[in-house]
Amino acid sequence: MLFARKTGPATLIPGVAILFAVYFLYLWRNGDRLAVATPRPAVDDWQPRGQAAFWRNVPVHYPPSSIRPLATGTPVRYPPIQATAFPAQPQDARRQAVKQVFAKCWRSYRELAWGADELTPVSGGRRDPFGGWAATLVDSLDTLWIMDMKAEFAEAVAAAEAINFTHSTLDQVNVFETNIRFLGGFLSAFDLSGDARLLRKAVEVGDMLYKAFDTTTRMPITRWDIRAAARGERQAAPASVLLAEIGSLSLEFTRLSMLTGDARWFDAAQRIADAMAAQQDSTALPGLWPLTADAAQTRPVFDAGSLFTLGAMADSAYEYLPKMAALLGGRLPGYQAMYEKAADAAARHNLFRPLTPTDADILVAGIVHVGEDGSTELEPQAQHLACFLGGMFALGGRLFGREKDMDVAQRLVDGCIWSYKALPHGVMPETFYLAPCPSPGGDCRWDEAAWKREVVRRAGKDKKETDDDDDDANNDDDPTGTAAADAIIAEERLPPGITAITDRRYVLRPEAAESVFVLYRATGRAELLEAAWAMFEAIDAATTTPLANSAVHDVTEAADADGKPQAADAMESFWMAETLKYFYLVFSEPGLVSLDEFVFNTEAHPFRRLVR
Structure with missing residues (x-):
């Protein structure tokens, strides 16, 4: 009615024409930002229909006594996460190169494995490790939208609408993986496109996963007999669950409640977070939680155990702490408190600077073992999975004004970049060991003899074994065992600084690209663009096949005729959902899926944040 107030009837139509012309010019000039707009669905659009309502109608044996409502109130005005200035040089060619790799993988999946969980990228077959629910298709929905592959997106949404979540090819469903890939994938694709069909599929998956909470403790069964549940049988929560699998449901469940107004998903996940918060200070390493929890007790146990890691099997439980604060706009301050305690404890106990030939000032996250007497021992294992930590510290540092976390973030990201560069193909392995500097914060100059001693020790060879295995290892000519170390280094193909490689695979993981992306958006550091490009080129060169990209067995060897591993x-679905998406976004305009507007789940699915 703006023009009606300012003009008479004779000028109304031309005025409206001018308004539409200006509006479409704005659309054209701001496509990246408007591509992520989120229409609010009509109130009934999310209700499941027909077969999709199956899980809602399965009998409930242990209903909650009450449902905690979503938090209300004015969101916190958090500081901006994204930097105010970025390098001026265009990255269009690099972004298009990433998109071409994705498009090649998508074409092969569509032609050879449509509807399957995964394409086998060498043989051209198909696999269903996630229930036969088209994991790659659902996981890739938001990537298709972000990369402006709208025709492919429309076709994929139509196919996803037909997925039957009442039947699985598996006897046992991994609730965590189903949550992050399927529920997260549908929620994100809805948040980006506004297509109500996707929200209905999200509700369908949410209803299914909610049934895994139907236990006497209202704690979920993380490895779940879905067929028994569908038959309406009674269930019991397990006595031993992995921290990541029980502690990483909050972001997706909360976003589903935010979009639908139905608080039961938020309530279910928040019960877990409340138990974690209540026991965070009573663990053997206060601030951190042990690797496993007991969900079978009336009071779930999160503070019994002696192994503390931020890597595999624990990682996303920590990752979701600052992300939940961002998603909810700070309406639940407990998430910031939990993050700050965990970040401080991890920096004090788990993070270490290793010896490197370049004396690089980097950090790596290791594993801490706590003895019965309270003593701690650092196991200096590096994991590709733990490379997410740089992004987590950057996010927490910016959100909560913790500059010390930004320093940690940069050193952690630099540690992952170093690890990529250290290997012959420029690709980091799954797990390996390093030699910690002799004293934290002290002298950390390269000491080749110390590195070699650690190589021998890590190989499990004491002096007697070395004498038995190598006549030259401990004689008058080699009193330090250098010959034994050299033999191990040659046999195991160990780059300088690395003392052992315990898992030589690269399985197309995204964590290093993820943290480079987050830190780049938070700082605008131009060298991160170069680091990301070097990573992408190295990964593609080592993993490309005529059809797509494949995990490789050993990043230290050249096994085929082309010199590749x-x-x-x-090809797990996270290659297209996470790794390629993060590389694409780091080379895109900063307004495309801004970290000030969105928060990513652990499968790289962006959800719209609640912001003031």
Whole structure:
């Protein structure tokens, strides 16, 4: 009615024409930002229909006594996460190169494995490790939208609408993986496109996963007999669950409640967070939680155990702490408190600076073992999975004004960049060991003899074994065992600084690209663009096949005629959902899926944040 107030009837139509012309010019000039707009669905659009309502109608044996409502109130005005200035040089060619790799993988999946969980990228077959629910298709929905592949997106949404979540090819469903890939994938694709069909599929998956909470403790069964549940049988929560699997449901469940107004998903996940918060200070390493929890007790146990890691099997439980604060606009301050305690404890106990030939000032996250007497021992294992930590510290540092966390974030990201560069193909392995500097914060100059001693020790060879295995290892000519170390280094193909490689695979993981992306958006550091490009080129060169990209068995060897590592004929859905998406976004305009507007789940699915 703006023009009606300012003009008479004779000028109304031309005025409206001018308004529409200006509006479409704005659309054209701001496509990246408007591509992520989120229409609010009509109130009934999310209700499941027909077969999709199956899980809602399965009998409930242990209903909650009450449902905690979503938090209300004015959101906190958090500081901006994204930097105010970025390098001026265009990155269009690099972004298009990433998109071409994704498009090649998508075409092969569509032609050879449509509707399957995964394409086998060497043989051209199909696999269903996630229930036969088209994991790659659902996981890739938001990537298709972000990369402006709208025709492919429309086709994929139509196919996703037909997925039957009442039947699984598996006897046992991993609730965590189903949550982050399927529920997260549908929620994100809805948040980006506004297509109500996607929200209905999210509710369908949410209803299914909610049934895993139907236990006497209202704690979920993380490895779940879905067929028994569908038959309406009674269930019991397990006595031993992995921290990541029980502690990483909050972001997706909360976003589903935010979009629908139905608080039961938020309530279910918040019960877990409340138990974690209540026991965070009573663990053997206060601030951190042990690797496993007991969900079978009336009071779930999160503070019994002696192994503390931020890597595999624990990682996303920590990752979701600052992300929940961002998602909810700070309406639940407990998430910031939990993050700050965990970040401080991890920096004090788990993070270490290793010896490197370049004396690089980097950090790596290790594993801490706590003895019965309270003593701690650092196991200096590096994991590709733990490379997410740089992004987590950057996010927490910016959100909560913790500059010390930004320093940690940069050193952690630099540690992952160093690890990529250290290997012959420029690709980091799954797990390996390093030699910690002799004293934290002290002298950390390269000491080749100390590195070699640690190589021998890590190989499990004491002096007697070395004498038995190598006549030259401990004689008058080699009193320090250098010959034994050199033999191990040659046999195991160990780069300088690395003392052992315990898992030589690269399985197309995204964590290093993720943290480079987050830190780049938070700082605008131009060298991170170069680091990301070097990573992308190295990964693609080592993993490309005629059809797509494949995990490889050993990043230290050249096993095929082209000098590449031997392919494993596996391409998990996170390659297209996470790794390629993060590389694409780091080379995109900063307004495309801004971290000030969105928060990513652990499968790289962006959800719209509640912001003031």
